[in-house]
Amino acid sequence: MKIDFSAPSLAVAEALIGASVFVDGVGGVIVETEAYDQLDPASHSFGRRTARNAVMFGPPGRSYVYRSYGLHWCLNFVCAPAGHGAGVLIRALEPSRGIDRMRERRGIDDLRLLCSGPGRLCHALGVTSAHNGLRLDRKPFRVVPRSDAALVVASGVRIGISKSRELPWRFVLAGSRYLSKPLVLAP
DNA sequence: TCGCCGATGTTCT
DNA sequence: GAACATCGGCGAT
Numbered sequence: 663m664k665i666d667f668s669a670p671s672l673a674v675a676e677a678l679i680g681a682s683v684f685v686d687g688v689g690g691v692i693v694e695t696e697a698y699d700q701l702d703p704a705s706h707s708f709g710r711r712t713a714r715n716a717v718m719f720g721p722p723g724r725s726y727v728y729r730s731y732g733l734h735w736c737l738n739f740v741c742a743p744a745g746h747g748a749g750v751l752i753r754a755l756e757p758s759r760g761i762d763r764m765r766e767r768r769g770i771d772d773l774r775l776l777c778s779g780p781g782r783l784c785h786a787l788g789v790t791s792a793h794n795g796l797r798l799d800r801k802p803f804r805v806v807p808r809s810d811a812a813l814v815v816a817s818g819v820r821i822g823i824s825k826s827r828e829l830p831w832r833f834v835l836a837g838s839r840y841l842s843k844p845l846v847l848a849p
Numbered sequence: 850t851c852g853c854c855g856a857t858g859t860t861c862t
Numbered sequence: 863g864a865a866c867a868t869c870g871g872c873g874a875t
Contacts, residue, residue, distance in 0.1 A: 696867070704867070706860095714860065731868045732857035738867090751867060781868050822867055842868095 667722035667741045671697035671748040674741040675833050679815045680808030685787040688760030693835040696820045700747035703825040707747030717795045718747045727794040734781030737789050754778045756840040779842040818845040
């Protein structure tokens with residue numbers, strides 16, 4: 663089974679929980695995602711196509727990397743058919759491979775803090791603007807679908823946004839200790 | 850453990 | 863000139 667990135671962002675965000683992502687062999691299990699799309703005021707692709715969000719309007723199955731608050735990088739997977747401006751923000755991983763490399767880059771030891779946040783995981787995996795627009799099925803990326811059919815996915819409201827806060831478009835691996843923040847259910 | 854706050858670049862008004 | 867899909871440090875509890 664492969665992940666179908668041409669599906670809507672909500673479906674992809676749910677399907678990615680329990681999958682693994684690696685950049686040059688460094689990465690882990692995805693435990694937290696958020697869906698965004700063109701009709702969503704909180705999305706970078708809301709409204710019209712611009713230089714920054716261009717990749718979101720391109721073919722699915724590519725990375726969209728942007729700078730957040732002038733300091734951090736954030737990694738998204740573009741999804742839905744080309745032109746839809748949809749994507750999934752990868753918010754947290756449970757580290758599994760290249761842990762020493764991650765500790766080196768992050769300058770901390772605590773496994774739980776290595777990748778528990780969108781900025782943190784990009785730092786740990788070495789993701790920068792150089793990765794913007796790259797295909798996810800080629801080096802340096804590798805995305806492995808989940809194998810555990812029994813895992814439980816929970817959903818709640820997204821984090822750090824001011825618009826469309828009520829939408830339950832955040833997905834997490836239920837019970838994971840590697841989330842950026844606890845899940846908050848939709849009102 | 851929690852919450853406030855500054856850092857800092859890019860985008861949009 | 864304001865807002866922002868964040869993080870880490872600091873002081874208060």
